[in-house]
Structures are given as structure tokens and as C-alpha cells.
Amino acid sequence: xxxxxxxxxxxxxxxxxxxxxxxxxxxxxxxxxxxxxxxxxxxxxxxxxxxxxxxxxxxxxxxxxxxxxxxxxxxxxxxxxxxxxxxxxxxxxxxxxxxxxxxxxxxxxxxxxxxxxxxxxxxxxxxxxxxxxxxxxxxxxxxxxxxxxxxxxxxxxxxxxxxxxxxxxxxxxxxxxxxxxxxxxxxxxxxxxxxxxxxxxxxxxxxxxxxxxxxxxxxxxxx
Amino acid sequence: xxxxxxxxxxxxxxxxxxxxxxxxxxxxxxxxxxxxxxxxxxxxxxxxxxxxxxxxxxxxxxxxxxxxxxxxxxxxxxxxxxxxxxxxxxxxxxxxxxxxxxxxxxxxxxxxxxxxxxxxxxxxxxxxxxxxxxxxxxxxxxxxxxxxxxxxxxxxxxxxxxxxxxxxxxxxxxxxxxxxxxxxxxxxxxxxxxxxxxxxxxxxxxxxxxxxxxxxxxxxxxxxxxxxxxxxxxxxxxxxxxxxxxxxxxxxxxxxxxxxxxxxxxxxxxxxxxxxxxxxxxxxxxx
Amino acid sequence: xxxxxxxxxxxxxxxxxxxxxxxxxxxxxxxxxxxxxxxxxxxxxxxxxxxxxxxxxxxxxxxxxxxxxxxxxxxxxxxxxxxxxxxxxxxxxxxxxxxxxxxxxxxxxxxxxxxxxxxxxxxxxxxxxxxxxxxxxxxxxxxxxxxxxxxxxxxxxxxxxxxxxxxxxxxxxxxxxxxxxxxxxxxxxxxxxxxxxxxxxxxxxxxxxxxxxxxxxxxxxxxxxxxxxxxxxxxxxxxx
Numbered sequence: 001x002x003x004x005x006x007x008x009x010x011x012x013x014x015x016x017x018x019x020x021x022x023x024x025x026x027x028x029x030x031x032x033x034x035x036x037x038x039x040x041x042x043x044x045x046x047x048x049x050x051x052x053x054x055x056x057x058x059x060x061x062x063x064x065x066x067x068x069x070x071x072x073x074x075x076x077x078x079x080x081x082x083x084x085x086x087x088x089x090x091x092x093x094x095x096x097x098x099x100x101x102x103x104x105x106x107x108x109x110x111x112x113x114x115x116x117x118x119x120x121x122x123x124x125x126x127x128x129x130x131x132x133x134x135x136x137x138x139x140x141x142x143x144x145x146x147x148x149x150x151x152x153x154x155x156x157x158x159x160x161x162x163x164x165x166x167x168x169x170x171x172x173x174x175x176x177x178x179x180x181x182x183x184x185x186x187x188x189x190x191x192x193x194x195x196x197x198x199x200x201x202x203x204x205x206x207x208x209x210x211x212x213x214x215x216x217x218x219x220x221x222x223x
Numbered sequence: 224x225x226x227x228x229x230x231x232x233x234x235x236x237x238x239x240x241x242x243x244x245x246x247x248x249x250x251x252x253x254x255x256x257x258x259x260x261x262x263x264x265x266x267x268x269x270x271x272x273x274x275x276x277x278x279x280x281x282x283x284x285x286x287x288x289x290x291x292x293x294x295x296x297x298x299x300x301x302x303x304x305x306x307x308x309x310x311x312x313x314x315x316x317x318x319x320x321x322x323x324x325x326x327x328x329x330x331x332x333x334x335x336x337x338x339x340x341x342x343x344x345x346x347x348x349x350x351x352x353x354x355x356x357x358x359x360x361x362x363x364x365x366x367x368x369x370x371x372x373x374x375x376x377x378x379x380x381x382x383x384x385x386x387x388x389x390x391x392x393x394x395x396x397x398x399x400x401x402x403x404x405x406x407x408x409x410x411x412x413x414x415x416x417x418x419x420x421x422x423x424x425x426x427x428x429x430x431x432x433x434x435x436x437x438x439x440x441x442x443x444x445x446x447x448x449x450x451x452x453x454x455x456x457x458x459x460x461x462x463x464x465x466x467x468x469x470x471x472x473x474x475x476x477x478x479x480x481x482x483x484x485x486x487x488x489x490x491x492x493x494x495x496x497x498x499x500x501x502x503x504x505x506x507x508x509x510x
Numbered sequence: 511x512x513x514x515x516x517x518x519x520x521x522x523x524x525x526x527x528x529x530x531x532x533x534x535x536x537x538x539x540x541x542x543x544x545x546x547x548x549x550x551x552x553x554x555x556x557x558x559x560x561x562x563x564x565x566x567x568x569x570x571x572x573x574x575x576x577x578x579x580x581x582x583x584x585x586x587x588x589x590x591x592x593x594x595x596x597x598x599x600x601x602x603x604x605x606x607x608x609x610x611x612x613x614x615x616x617x618x619x620x621x622x623x624x625x626x627x628x629x630x631x632x633x634x635x636x637x638x639x640x641x642x643x644x645x646x647x648x649x650x651x652x653x654x655x656x657x658x659x660x661x662x663x664x665x666x667x668x669x670x671x672x673x674x675x676x677x678x679x680x681x682x683x684x685x686x687x688x689x690x691x692x693x694x695x696x697x698x699x700x701x702x703x704x705x706x707x708x709x710x711x712x713x714x715x716x717x718x719x720x721x722x723x724x725x726x727x728x729x730x731x732x733x734x735x736x737x738x739x740x741x742x743x744x745x746x747x748x749x750x
Contacts, residue, residue, distance in 0.1 A: 019403060077415075081422050090383075090423045093408075126560060127597035127656075131611035131663055132587035141610060145601050171415060173385070173408035173424070182324070183409055186389025187402075190351065191328040 012193040016184040023177035024201050030094060030176060031163045034101030038162070039155075041102060042109025047139075049114055060110070067107035073168050076100045080172045097169030097176070105162050112154045116147035149220050156213035160206050167202075177201060278314050278471075280305065281321040281335040285412050287437055288495050289341040292320070300495040301339045304358060307487045308463075312478035323389065327352075330466045337465045337475070341431070343391040344462040353467055355475045356509035357460030358483070362451055363395045364435035367427040368420065369446045376455035383408065385416040385425035392430040395456050413438075421445060433496070460508050480509070511536045511667065511698055512557060517566035519552055526552045528722035530566070534667075537696045541709040541730075544719035545745055550702045553719065554671050557700065558589040571666070587615060590660030594672040596652040598644040604631070604655050605640040608662045616663065623662075630658040634688050650681030654688055661692075668692065670701040706749060710734055718742045 048060035067075065080096035088095065120143050128138040167178035177198055184194035282297060284290045290299040297320055309316050321329055321338075329335040330352060343361070344354045367373050373382075379399050386393040388409035400406050408425055410416040416428045417438050428435075435449045463479070465472055482488050483502050492500040512534035519527035526549045534540050542550045555561040556568060559575050559582050568575040570585050599607050605627055612623035631637045634654040644652055653673055660668060670689065674682040686708050693699060693712050703709065709716050709730055716733040718726045718741075726739045734750070737743045 077418075080424075081418055085422060093424065121595075121597075123593060123595050123597035124599065127591075127593060127599070127659075128611070130558060130560065130586055130589075130591040130593075131659070132583045132615040133611060134583050137614055141614060142599055146599075149601070171411050173410055173419065175405075179409070182388050182411075183403065185324055185327075186393060186409065188347070188351075191324060191331060 009188070009190060009193055012184060012188050012190055013197050016180060016194060016197075019180040019183065020177060020197060020201060023175060023180040024205065026094060026175055027163065027166050027177040028205065030097045030101060030166045030169065030174070031159070033098045034105055034162055034166065035159055037098070037102035038105030038109050041106035043113055045106055045110035046113030046117070049110060050117065064107045064110055067104050068111075072100065072104050072165055073171060075104055076168055076171060079103070093169065093172040093174035094176075096172055097166060097174045100169070101162055101166055104165070105158060108158050108161075109155065112151050112158065113147070115154075116151035117143055119150055120146050152213065152217050152220060156209070156217075159213070160209055163205055163209065164202060276315075278309075278316040278337065279335040280316050280318045281326045281329050281338040282318060282340040283323040283326055284320040285323075285414070286341055286434065288433065290339070300359075300491060301341060303491045303494070304482070304488065305339050307482050307491065308475065308478045311481050312474050314474075326464075330464065333466050336469070336471060337463050339463050341461050342464045343459045345391060345394075345459070348464070351467060353465040353469050353472050354462035355465070355472060356479055357462050357505050358479055358488075359461040360458055360504055360508070361431045361433060361461060362453070362458050363392055363429055363456040364432045364449045364451045365427050365429055366417070366420065366435050366438065366447050366449045369448055371426055371448075373427060373450065375450075376452040379427055379429075382406065382426040383424070385410055385419045385428045387411075387413045387416055387430065390430070391459055392428075396429040399455065417442075417445075420447070460505070476509075480506070511538075511571060512700070513567075513569040514557075515567045515569075517553070517556060517563065517568060519549075519556060519561060519564045526722055527556070527564075530722075530724055532717065532724060532727070534698065534700060536698055538714045539693045539697075539699045539701065539712055540715050540717060541713035542700065542702045542717045542719060543704070543706070543709060543745075544725075547721075548719045549722045550719045551671055554669050554700060554702050557667075557669055558586050558591055560591070583615070587611075587663045588665050589667045589669060590663060590665035591669045592653070592656050592660055592671065592673045594675050596644075596649070596656045596676070598652055598656055598659070600644055603641050603643055604636065604647070607644065607655060608659045611659075612662050627658070627662055630661050631655075633661075633691075634658045635684075648681060649677045650684045653677065653681075653685045657685075657688055657692075667698045667700070670699065670703065672702050672704065674703065674705055704749065706734070706746075718745065720745070 045060050045063055049057055049064065051057050051060075076096065079100045080091060080093065084091040084096045084099065124142055124146065125138050128142040133141070166176060169176055170179040170182060173179065181194040181198035185191055188194075282290045282301065284292050284297045284299070286299075288299050289301045290297060292298070297318055302318065305316075305318065319335070321335065323340070326335075326338050326340055330338060341359070341361075342348070342354075344357060348354070365373055365376065365379065372378065376395075376399055379396065383406050384396045384400060385408045386396050388411060390413075393407070393409060396407055397404065408416075408419065410419065413428075413430055413434055416425070416430070419425050420428050432451060438445075439447060439449055463475055483505060488502060489500055512532075514530055514532045517527055517530040518525070530553055532540075542553065544550045552561055556563055556575075557570070563576050566576075570589060573580050573585060575582070575585065598604075599610065602610060605624060608627035608630060609620070609623040612618050612626065613620055616623075618626075628637060628640060631640055634657060636651060636654055636658070639647065639651065639655070644655065647655065657673075673689070674685050677685065682705070686705060689699070689701070689708070690712055701708070701713070711730075713730045716728065716730050717724055718733065718737075718739070720741050726733065726737065726742045728738075733742065734746065737746055
């Protein structure tokens with residue numbers, strides 16, 4: 001501990017601060033895009049997993065199994081070096097990061113959606129059906145609005161995990177926050193100045209997110 | 224108001240945890256003393272064991288053929304050389320695969336006594352650490368896909384170049400492209416940098432000659448070329464790395480020189496690189 | 511109006527309805543009674559396809575529910591249902607509970623729907639509760655809103671599935687009162703209930719079900735005064 005705090009070299013932090021801020025923007029951008037695509041894809045997969053036909057459920061079940069059951073680190077490598085070259089050359093590592101985070105978070109979000117929808121009393125859907133609503137209307141007007149309220153806390157948790165997981169994209173040299181932390185470490189052979197600064201920035205980002213989510217939860221509660 | 228206080232406390236708690244974690248690496252030193260080295264000398268008597276502590280050695284075993292994992296064991300040129308030097312100096316030791324970044328953090332907190340990980344001796348690092356005399360000469364090479372128009376390091380200008388983060392290969396590339404240039408991609412490992420080369424993410428990779436040759440040898444279908452550039456790339460030397468002010472440096476300089484002079488070094492070099500070595504260059508560089 | 515022929519319903523191996531045939535005429539109030547597990551709720555739920563039909567035929571105004579060509583959602587707008595557990599939508603106000611299907615399914619415009627909904631709320635005595643959420647209502651009030659919600663679709667038939675079973679005793683009366691009013695206005699109703707007083711007073715016909723069969727079917731005076739079947743007698747001696 002002495003080693004860390006007594007000889008702290010502020011010049012390293014000052015030197016790299018512009019890069020850290022640039023990296024933080026990339027982190028925010030990748031996470032935000034990952035969440036948005038992940039939400040849309042996760043909803044589809046969650047609904048697919050609830051299909052009454054067993055065969056139709058299978059691909060969705062395995063999608064979730066794969067993305068939840070293997071390290072995101074490996075998924076990023078697979079997507080960047082295996083999947084993305086089909087769509088673009090040269091592959092942009094930030095794009096690969098967004099795709100990996102979207103596909104990965106979709107698996108978790110699908111489960112959150114499924115659990116949220118399942119938690120709504122069957123009587124709700126029955127009542128809506130008895131009034132002549134079709135499946136889509138029942139889902140949209142009756143089940144989802146109630147399920148969404150229950151999904152907010154676990155979704156918030158998933159977003160925070162996603163924000164931090166985005167740091168794994170550093171492996172393919174996506175210039176996000178941790179990438180620049182590592183770069184500073186590589187230049188000065190000093191560990192704590194860059195990494196503690198980076199940790200602090202992550203903390204600020206996640207606390208902001210926590211605050212926004214709490215606000216949203218309170219708003220939904222009073223509705 | 225109450226909420227703001229909660230956040231503040233939460234922030235404090237998190238920072239506290241960070242600091243605790245940081246301390247954790249510093250206190251491991253004592254805890255590890257009791258364990259016996261895996262590579263201890265058979266002949267050492269009980270008394271000597273009592274007096275001399277088991278030295279903790281760190282490495283990043285992801286840099287074949289210097290140090291890498293083979294069936295769960297750390298192996299490589301550095302590992303064999305370390306064994307010979309430890310035998311010569313008469314120390315017991317335990318070699319740990321710490322990884323690259325933690326290697327330096329462990330030296331900072333003195334939770335390891337030294338590191339051997341193909342670490343290049345340079346002025347920047349000398350500010351924070353002590354080095355032994357050199358034990359290996361290395362230069363840089365540019366690896367690129369066949370057909371790319373590269374004949375010297377100057378040709379890298381305007382190209383996207385991959386390096387392993389925090390290596391001297393990065394410094395060499397930055398000397399040409401500029402520090403933190405957008406055209407330099409820093410990868411966690413050299414293996415990923417080479418994958419990025421194959422993938423077209425980068426047009427060239429700058430790395431040590433040994434690593435470059437290993438890659439070309441192991442990937443005959445990759446269709447890559449490797450060139451060096453003596454005008455732009457300086458030779459560099461690897462050394463054992465110690466915490467600043469370590470008392471072990473003297474002992475190891477002596478042992479290392481003996482091992483190089485008595486022919487043990489040449490045997491190990493021959494075994495790993497399959498070629499002759501000019502030990503004069505290394506011995507001269509020490510002076 | 512409703513014609514059921516040889517209706518059978520199984521849940522996996524378990525045969526709940528064995529062979530049900532019954533006719534319900536326009537403006538008739540049919541009350542279904544029987545011990546729990548007799549299949550009376552399942553029978554009711556087959557009438558608007560809340561449960562799929564295993565075998566047999568159900569015709570609603572001549573339309574065959576088992577026919578794949580039949581648009582079940584269209585039929586359900588004609589057949590209102592009231593549940594034991596009310597099943598109001600907790601995220602919507604009382605008014606919105608009633609207008610939701612009116613606007614989404616019937617495609618009536620919002621103002622028209624709200625006017626109709628307010629009239630219905632007045633009818634069930636809850637006009638002043640239009641803007642509150644169901645959470646703040648008592649059980650009896652919830653069930654009256656649920657009835658108003660079903661009536662909002664202007665159905666020709668109303669199905670009641672034990673509408674007072676989940677209520678505290680002091681609230682049963684207010685719900686039965688609304689149902690009586692509805693019967694008086696000439697609504698065709700099928701009511702599954704344990705309220706024998708209601709069956710006797712309001713029912714045009716009483717059906718006694720046991721173990722998946724209709725055991726006895728007659729006018730209330732006959733069923734309650736002079737039951738023919740031993741099982742009917744045994745059941746009535748327990749509940750009366």
C-alpha cells in the first residue's frame with residue numbers, strides 16, 4: 001500500500017487523461033449500442049424460448065446456452081476473427097465489440113424477459129383473451145407493461161455488468177477505457193496510476209447508471 | 224438527500240475494496256515463504272533450507288519459446304536458463320505464471336523477488352526496476368502478409384501496425400508512427416496481434432525476432448514475410464528484472480556470467496533455438 | 511344460442527368432461543352447480559375456448575368453435591366472461607380496464623368508449639371510481655368492475671365462473687345484485703356458482719354436474735324441491 005500511494009505519479013494520469021476520456025466515450029457508446037440491440041434481440045429470443053412447439057424452442061435454448069455458457073472473451077475473439085470478416089473488411093474492432101456485447105447480453109436479457117413474462121399471473125392473459133384480444137395485443141397491452149416493471153431491476157443489473165464487460169473488447173484492440181489503461185501501463189510500467197484511474201471512471205459511469213435506474217424504478221412505482 | 228449519502232458511502236466502500244485488493248498482493252510475500260519450490264535442488268541440506276528463503280519468480284508464460292505453458296507446466300528457454308542460474312547461485316525458488324501486467328505489479332509490491340519473462344532492459348524500465356546483466360540479444364522484425372510493399376521500417380508510415388501492449392516492439396513502432404498513434408493497435412498477446420494480421424485488422428506486426436521466426440515457422444500457411452531493419456531498430460537485451468534496490472542483483476549477475484562462460488548457456492540456446500550463439504555480444508553488452 | 515354436443519375434454523390422461531350435451535336458449539339463465547372437481551368450470555371455459563376442446567362440438571350462435579375457419583377472437587367479443595379472481599389489469603385505471611378492449615378490439619374511438627364505460631360504471635354503482643387503480647378497490651368492487659369490463663364489448667352471452675367464491679361474505683350480495691339486474695334485462699347467462707339462493711331465485715334452469723357428466727337438469731324448483739338422482743340429493747343435503 002505504501003508503494004501505491006506514496007509514490008503516485010500524477011503526471012501519468014494527466015498525460016493519459018485525454019485518452020481515458022476518449023476511451024470512456026467508446027465504452028459508453030459500445031455499451032449503449034450493446035444494450036439497445038441486446039434488448040430487441042433478447043425480447044425476440046425470450047419469446048422464441050416460450051414457443052409452445054418444442055422444436056421451435058430448441059435454437060433459442062441453444063443460443064442462450066452458448067452465450068451464457070462460454071466466456072465473453074472467447075466470444076469476442078470468435079466474432080471478431082470468425083464472424084465479422086464475412087460482413088466487413090477490414091473489421092472494425094469497435095463494431096465487433098458491439099456485436100459481441102449485443103449477442104451476449106441478448107442471452108441474459110432473453111432470460112430476464114422470459115422470467116418477467118412468466119411472473120405475470122395467467123389470469124391476466126386469460127382475461128384479455130376473453131375480451132377478444134389476439135396474442136400480440138395481449139402481450140403488448142397487458143402482459144409486457146406489467147412484466148417490464150418487474151424487469152427493470154434485473155435489466156439494470158445486466159446493463160452494469162455489460163458496461164464493465166465491454167472492457168474485454170480491449171483484447172481485439174478496441175480503443176475503449178481499459179485499452180487505454182493498459183496502454184498507459186505499457187508505456188510507464190506502472191500499474192496503479194492507470195488502473196485505479198480507469199477503475200474510478202468505471203465507478204463514475206456505473207454510479208450514474210445506478211442513479212438513472214433508481215429514478216426510473218421510482219417513476220414506474222408511482223405510476 | 225438520503226440517496227446522495229448512500230451513493231457517497233457506496234463509493235467509499237468500493238474504493239476501500241480497491242485498496243484492500245491492492246494491499247493483498249503486497250502481503251502475499253510472507254504467506255508464500257513456507258512453500259517448497261518445485262524446482263529445488265536435491266542436494267540442499269536442511270539447515271540451508273532454514274536460512275535461505277524460497278525465492279518467488281514471476282513470468283508471463285505466453286511468449287514461446289521463452290516461456291509458455293506445455294501440458295500445464297511452464298517451460299521454455301527462460302525456464303531452463305533460470306534453473307541453471309539458480310543452481311549456480313544456490314537458491315531455492317518457485318516459478319509462478321503471473322501474467323505480464325501483474326508481473327510488474329508484483330515487483331512493485333515485492334510479492335515476487337524477481338522476474339524472468341524476456342523483459343528488455345531499457346532506460347524507462349530502469350527508472351522503476353533493477354536489471355541483471357543481459358542474457359539474450361534480440362532485435363525487432365516486421366511481419367506482414369506476402370505482397371505487402373514493406374522493405375524498411377519507414378514503410379510502416381500510414382499503415383496500421385499491431386504490437387503487443389507494453390513491449391519494446393510497441394516502442395519501436397511508436398518511434399516511427401508516433402506515441403499512441405491511432406494507427407497502432409495494442410494487443411494483449413502477440414498471438415492475437417498475428418491473428419489481427421491474418422484478419423486484415425493490421426497490415427504489419429512489429430515484434431521480437433525470435434517470436435517472429437517462431438510464428439513463421441509454426442504457421443507455414445499464413446503466407447507472411449518477416450524482415451528486420453538494422454537502421455531503424457536497435458538491438459535490445461533481455462535481463463532478469465528485480466524490484467528497485469534488490470540485494471539479489473549482485474548474486475545473479477555473478478551466476479549468470481558463469482553460466483554464460485562455462486558453456487551451459489550455449490547448450491540451452493542450442494536446444495531452444497537450434498542455432499549457434501555469439502556469447503561475446505552478450506558479455507560485451509554487460510560492460 | 512349455445513349448443514353443446516358430446517363435448518369431451520381431457521388434460522393428458524385425465525378425462526375431465528366425459529360426454530356433455532346441453533342447449534342454452536336466448537335470454538335464458540342457466541346455473542351450473544356441482545361438487546368441486548366435477549368439471550363445471552372446465553365446461554364453462556370450453557364455451558369461449560379458454561380450454562381447447564378434445565372432442566365433440568360447441569356451437570355459439572351457429573358458429574362451430576372446433577372449426578379452424580372460425581375466428582375465435584370474434585366469438586369472444588360476443589361471449590363475455592367473469593372470473594373468480596377478477597383478473598383486472600393492475601396497471602390500468604378502472605376506466606382504462608373497461609375501455610382497453612373497446613378501443614383495441616372493437617376499434618371504437620376513445621371518447622365513444624369512455625362514454626360507454628362510464629355508463630356501465632354507473633350501472634354497477636362505481637362511477638366515482640373511474641380514475642382509481644384496481645388496487646384500491648374492495649373485492650366486491652373489483653368484481654363489479656370486471657362485469658362492467660366484460661359488458662363493455664356488448665356481448666350477447668355472459669359466462670360467470672364462480673364470481674363470488676373469492677369474496678368476503680359481506681360483498682357477495684352487491685355482486686349478485688348486479689347479476690340479477692343483468693338477468694332481468696334479458697342477458698343470456700351461464701353461471702357456475704355455489705350460491706344456491708341465486709340459483710333458485712334467478713336461474714331459469716339448473717344443471718347439476720358430477721365427475722364429468724351432467725347428472726340432472728331441471729327447473730330450480732324441481733332440482734331443489736324434488737331431486738331425482740341420488741348424487742344430486744347427496745350434494746344438495748350437504749350445501750343447503
